[in-house]
Amino acid sequence: MDNRIKEHAGIIADWSTEMKEDDKVVILAHSEAEELMIALYEEIGKHGAHPTTLYSSNEANRAYLKNFDGEFKTPKHTLTLFREADVVISIKSDVNVKAMNDVPGEVLSEYSKVRKPLSDILQDKRTCLTAFPTNAAAQLADMSLAEYKDFVWNAILRDWQDVHEKQEILKKKMDEAEEVYITGRETELTMSIKGNIGVNSDGKHNLPSGEVYTAPIPDRVDGHILFDKPLIYMGREIEDVKLKFEEGKVVKHSAGSNEELLTNILNTDEGSRKLGELGIGTNRGIKIFTRNMLFDEKMGDTIHLALGKAIKRSVGEDGEGNDSAIHMDIIKDMSKGRVEMDDETVLENGKFIWEM
């Protein structure tokens, strides 16, 4: 086994999820990630914890959704499994990222609604979303598998304590700031983040990470923005997303491709037209856009906004967070552009406040 897989499993157990004796652990993985699963079972054994793995197959999910004849419901057996779990480790390991492409958007949207209680529960758990390098992901990133393995593990096997310390500067700005002003290509957007919390994403819930994020006040977003990186939704690319906000709500939208899918996403529920997250990527180790949100949104020259649900831990007691069945990140290149917080520039033309 590639020694980097063992290191990866070690970081997940000791840093990301702080695994301890008697923890009930759930892993979600496709068989492409079986080596990481085996390395994790070794760690789980060493920690005296108890594992169960759910098999994620997009090809099977496609067969299910394409043939579904009934009423979608939150599956109570899966819900109780998550409810009883202490640690949930989700490993992105697609064998074909396009496997869900011919499932109608409205079916995916209906299905995601009944899955909402599952993702709600996870917000109270020690979770880690990570990735295992597959040929499918390598191909999507325009790389060979060997090159992609280097890319993935270079991003993951880092000194996360050091990342944590650097990101504290940005986290504190977010804690204190009330207003955020974003300008860039075809973009002029203001939002309030008053009372909400800057979260230092340092390899705990996302691995890799390298991001600081907070939650916009749902009704306090105004202006327009162009996202120059494509939104990837269930393996489909929605390019050049443009959104116009009034009092927090998307009142106008367009896209260069798959605009209908964007419309479906926005129509999911009451909260899917409002923002749940403002994130700033800080990971200088990720230099290439690979069409994988777990990596892309951490790039140092980008920010991202998420339509839908706010991450619970970014919502302060005096603040407010959006609610929705979805959480859909969209990335904007900031190598040209500026982010100000309460009249202080924290990011300009790709440079952070501590790099200026």
Next chain:
Amino acid sequence: MDNRIKEHAGIIADWSTEMKEDDKVVILAHSEAEELMIALYEEIGKHGAHPTTLYSSNEANRAYLKNFDGEFKTPKHTLTLFREADVVISIKSDVNVKAMNDVPGEVLSEYSKVRKPLSDILQDKRTCLTAFPTNAAAQLADMSLAEYKDFVWNAILRDWQDVHEKQEILKKKMDEAEEVYITGRETELTMSIKGNIGVNSDGKHNLPSGEVYTAPIPDRVDGHILFDKPLIYMGREIEDVKLKFEEGKVVKHSAGSNEELLTNILNTDEGSRKLGELGIGTNRGIKIFTRNMLFDEKMGDTIHLALGKAIKRSVGEDGEGNDSAIHMDIIKDMSKGRVEMDDETVLENGKFIWEM
């Protein structure tokens, strides 16, 4: 996809588990069986039910058990998942049947004890244990994969209604009989089955099936028996098992190989030295011993006894069934030998009562 996979999934959904709308379904499978899993997801979708699949990897379980440092406990998250399920489909699909070979027997035995509540729950569910043809299973059966596929699907894709009707004759004998007398090579065994129920295993809980079984009264087994087919335990073969019973309990045992493992199995708990099942195979479609209990115990020329827990549905209100964490089937060739029930011969030299 091989059309036999779709037929296989159809039998599981419609005949074996009688799947219906809103059923909460759990599948257990390794990725080798992904095609059957996909076909099942299509069926589950058509029935308007809700699937979750647990990933069974012996290689991962080995890594877990070899490195375990703590106290084994029944994993509550997995327990609640099973408790909330209506249907549980378990697909044997090993990539390497020897993957657990270097896990110490006492560790396997300790681990199986804490898993007992999981198997107890399954007795009240609509369950189906089936198999998907893999290279590992083909190799174990001394066959190519193509030949083994024919073997597996010839055994599975049958007219189960017809099997059901033929087996009713034997089921009724078991219902009525009080004493069973078994003779054969190095074998002379008497047991009581008074008050217990003959179960017509017709492709519901086991697929393939073709077996009628009941539960011996735990303290009413006396004599000795030689099992001429090897006991397969977690991929290990225990050959030529000989057991001597007094008042239901194994008081003497020996084996031609792996005798220590047999000793560990017998020492699992109070009930592991007593019998939980007497089964008679009737499946004339299975002609070859393939070292796979799901198939072997259904062979028309065999009977089998199980050490450990009685299957709940074979225990009558006026009868009695054994309890244990284990249920370990061992097969005896009956091409030479005789089974009598209350002085009536039901099987002699490989011929059933309806074939004499």
